Amino acid sequence: MYALLDGNNFYVSCERVFRPSLRGRPVIVLSNNDGCAIARSNEAKALGIAMAEPWPYIKRRLPDAGIVALSANFTLYGDMSNRMMAIAAGLGPSQEIYSIDECFIDVTGVPGDLVARAHKVRERIAHWIGVPCGIGIAPTKTLAKFANHVAKEADRKPGAPYPAHLAQVCNLAAVPQDELESFFEATEAREVWGIGRQISKQLEAEGVRTMLDLVRMDPVVARRRFSVVVERTVRELQGTPCMAFEDQPAPRKQVACTRAFGDPVTTLAPLEEAVSEYATRAAFKLRQDGSVAAEVLVFVHTNPFRTHEKQYARSATVPLRRPTADTAAIVQSALRGLREIFRPGFRIHKAGVMLLDLRDAHVEQGELDLEDDAPDEPRVRKLGAAMDRINDRFGRGTLQLAAAGVGGDARSWTMKQQWRTPQYTTNWAHLPVAHA
Numbered sequence: 001m002y003a004l005l006d007g008n009n010f011y012v013s014c015e016r017v018f019r020p021s022l023r024g025r026p027v028i029v030l031s032n033n034d035g036c037a038i039a040r041s042n043e044a045k046a047l048g049i050a051m052a053e054p055w056p057y058i059k060r061r062l063p064d065a066g067i068v069a070l071s072a073n074f075t076l077y078g079d080m081s082n083r084m085m086a087i088a089a090g091l092g093p094s095q096e097i098y099s100i101d102e103c104f105i106d107v108t109g110v111p112g113d114l115v116a117r118a119h120k121v122r123e124r125i126a127h128w129i130g131v132p133c134g135i136g137i138a139p140t141k142t143l144a145k146f147a148n149h150v151a152k153e154a155d156r157k158p159g160a161p162y163p164a165h166l167a168q169v170c171n172l173a174a175v176p177q178d179e180l181e182s183f184f185e186a187t188e189a190r191e192v193w194g195i196g197r198q199i200s201k202q203l204e205a206e207g208v209r210t211m212l213d214l215v216r217m218d219p220v221v222a223r224r225r226f227s228v229v230v231e232r233t234v235r236e237l238q239g240t241p242c243m244a245f246e247d248q249p250a251p252r253k254q255v256a257c258t259r260a261f262g263d264p265v266t267t268l269a270p271l272e273e274a275v276s277e278y279a280t281r282a283a284f285k286l287r288q289d290g291s292v293a294a295e296v297l298v299f300v301h302t303n304p305f306r307t308h309e310k311q312y313a314r315s316a317t318v319p320l321r322r323p324t325a326d327t328a329a330i331v332q333s334a335l336r337g338l339r340e341i342f343r344p345g346f347r348i349h350k351a352g353v354m355l356l357d358l359r360d361a362h363v364e365q366g367e368l369d370l371e372d373d374a375p376d377e378p379r380v381r382k383l384g385a386a387m388d389r390i391n392d393r394f395g396r397g398t399l400q401l402a403a404a405g406v407g408g409d410a411r412s413w414t415m416k417q418q419w420r421t422p423q424y425t426t427n428w429a430h431l432p433v434a435h436a
């Protein structure tokens with residue numbers, strides 16, 4: 001038995017926790033560089049704002065709707081997510097964090113009333129974190145996803161098509177068979193998890209329109225006429241679990257930090273600053289994962305959509321002398337790569353650093369200790385850990401290598417984020433003040 005817990009309009013909900021005046025208003029969160037909508041409040045959805053709709057179009061189309069547009073504040077969302085997931089874990093013995101705002105919990109064998117327990121967890125998240133969420137419970141992951149959809153829709157529009165008593169928490173296993181079939185009939189096949197736009201078109205061409213059509217399909221026929229993916233989905237909808245539960249996060253294969261610039265960059269100095277900062281951030285992620293990298297890849301390119309401009313795109317891979325998570329070594333290699341690929345005369349739009357060939361730091365360390373040409377290694381590791389602690393406590397960029405420049409957000413290459421809210425939960429300087 002699985003539960004799926006999912007934060008409602010998660011990014012917008014995180015913003016509303018610290019700015020209650022945003023409640024009841026159409027709010028959207030914009031992608032990096034304030035490009036397009038990546039989260040919408042219910043009020044924004046009601047205005048017909050589509051996912052990924054570019055902000056300039058929205059502004060032109062709805063000049064008087066009172067829309068509040070915010071720049072993405074991923075530091076805040078990531079921290080709020082960790083807090084929400086920690087409480088969600090109380091639902092059952094194991095948890096698979098599926099995305100920033102969704103997790104599956106294996107609730108097999110959990111004693112007592114599951115629905116009451118889910119309501120309690122939901123209330124605790126609302127009370128302690130301030131984010132509303134929905135919980136779906138069912139025998140398979142695909143059905144749990146659907147149960148979550150029912151919980152949300154019943155909350156938003158009670159009675160159409162799902163009954164009000166299933167709002168917020170829906171346990172499909174407790175819904176009588178004939179009622180369940182009426183839900184399936186009222187739901188289009190493309191709403192089903194794993195049925196993308198492409199597959200739903202193929203299904204429709206064969207007369208499979210609703211979820212009920214899918215549920216009634218013979219899995220063998222599903223594989224023959226469509227694919228193993230459709231077969232697996234059909235089996236899951238019929239109540240047979242076919243998808244693995246992954247409570248151990250897969251080790252990262254690479255760590256990257258890439259950004260588009262607010263304004264194009266044409267000279268080497270600001271690029272060096274940007275690449276130094278990206279390499280610093282990537283090294284930080286690496287240390288948090290307990291990994292070391294063997295290679296650094298650095299790239300720059302112009303804006304491919306500005307076809308009237310001269311185009312340039314290059315990358316370089318620089319091997320590290322030994323696998324490491326040391327900021328200074330990684331920054332130096334990234335800069336060496338950058339100087340190799342930089343050519344003047346181009347309007348560079350994006351740059352990035354990727355750390356490749358990642359390995360477990362402990363395993364590598366065991367091997368390193370056998371060598372004796374690294375007397376500085378313990379000192380270097382202590383320096384990195386100390387920088388991480390200071391930056392954790394006082395905010396990102398408090399302490400950095402001088403190569404990253406000292407201009408703060410005024411540096412010419414920083415990202416355009418006009419409407420970013422403070423890092424309320426992770427930066428002492430941004431701590432909200434309550435007035436009595």
Ligand SMILES: [Mg+2]
Pocket residue numbers: 006007008009010101
């Ligand atoms: Mg969500």
